[in-house]
Amino acid sequence: MIRIRFHGRGGHGIKTASRIVGTAAFLAGYQVQDSPIYGAERRGAPVTAFTRMDTRPILERGIITEPDLIICGDETLLESPATGVLSGVESASAVFINTSNLEALKTKIKIDAPTVALDVTQRTLDHIGKASALSVGLGAAAVRLSGLISIEPLREAVRTELEELGLDVKMIEKNLRLAEEVFEGLEKVTMQQGKPSAKQAIHEMDYDHVLLGTPSILAPGNAEARQTGSWRVERPEIDYEHCTRCGLCFVGCPDGAIALDEQGYPVIDYDHCKGCLICLEQCPRHSIVSKKEVRSW
Ligand code: SF4
Ligand code: SF4
Known part of the structure; x- marks a missing residue:
């Protein structure tokens, strides 16, 4: 069995990435299982998804604690051990990180497994113009690294999953080109053979009282x-020459990350702006633009 664990942020296509891999594996003749797990339903919050594939029926359920492959869609998740991206990394044949600067990242974070990197965000931006729509790029990376599936089932899976999401033909074609570029830009990884199956196939989940489970919602x-x-992953920037001070972005920001200055101009608090770009959609003057966020490790 190959166990793949995806990590990313809500709204960035992590669940769809795991579905694309599951569908591609199914089309390639494997038994598959894919499932996501969310914390608070909040755009930008950490999200995990799991895909299992095997030639035999899959009886294992629950979270994957001993992954063969870890796909990290957002390098900033590595800053916090609580996100669990590197949990069970010792069993992994590879860790994939969506980053433009793996060497700099490795000076800060120790990863006990072979690590592969590609700037999927930039490629996604180049092909489809939206840096946060990472599902196809991450799915293609996982398919390629697993070494079990060729490009044709991947193409079919991308088409199937995106059609189901209601994307138009033009957008699906762009995503197919993105999938091909990512697939061809990576080398497959040899998965460790003969690794014993997960020690604990069924995981008992600890249930916290709701007050502990949702502190960010219930504790103001x-x-x-x-x-x-x-x-x-995308940074809103205000073009003050065209801003009319209507205040709609200030009202629309779900995180209260926009304040108004003394003249009534909006000011973004970048310590708390999570990059959802709702303000950009709110602005009637198109005076807010998005730029790819650049990390300096
Ligand atoms: S400032 Fe804009 S991008 Fe940032 S959190 Fe608020 S609405 Fe989202
Ligand atoms: S919505 Fe646009 S025009 Fe209105 S205050 Fe915000 S940036 Fe300015």
């Missing part, structure tokens, strides 16, 4: 302490 006052600026 901690939003300021939680600096969600690191969640951003």
Whole structure:
């Protein structure tokens, strides 16, 4: 069995990435299982998804604690051990990280497994113009690295999953080109053979009381302490020459990350702006543009 664990952020296509891999594996003749797990339903919050594939029926259920392949869609998740991206990394044949600068990242974070990197965000931006739509790029990376599936089932899976999401033909074609570029830009990894199956096939989940399970929703006052600026893959920037001070972005920001200055101009608090780009859609003057966020490790 090959076990793949995806990590990313809500709204960045992590669940769809795991579905694309599951569908591609199914079309290639494997038994498959894919499932996501969310914390708070909040755009930008950490999300995990799992795909299993095997030639035999899959009886294992639940979260994957001993992954063969870890796909990390957002390098900033590695800054916090609590996100669990590197949990069970010792069993992994490879860790894939969506980053433009793996060498710099490795000076800060130790990864106990062979590591592969590609700037999927930039490729996604180049092909489809939206840096946060990472599902196809990450799915293609996982398919390629697993070494079990050729490009044709991947193409078919991308088409199937995106049609189901209601994307038009033109957008699906762009995504297919993105999938091909990512697939061809990576070398497959030899998965460790003969590894024993997960020690614990069925996981008992600990259930916290709701007050512990959703502290960010039920305990007011901690939003300021939680600096969600690191969640951003796209950065909204205001063009003050064309801003009419209508204040719609200020009202629309779900995180209260926009304030108005003394003249009524909006000012973005980048420590808390999570990059959802709702403000960009709110602006009637198109005075807010998005730029790819650049990390300096
Ligand atoms: S400032 Fe814009 S991009 Fe940032 S959190 Fe608010 S609405 Fe989202
Ligand atoms: S919505 Fe646009 S025009 Fe209105 S205040 Fe915000 S940036 Fe300015």
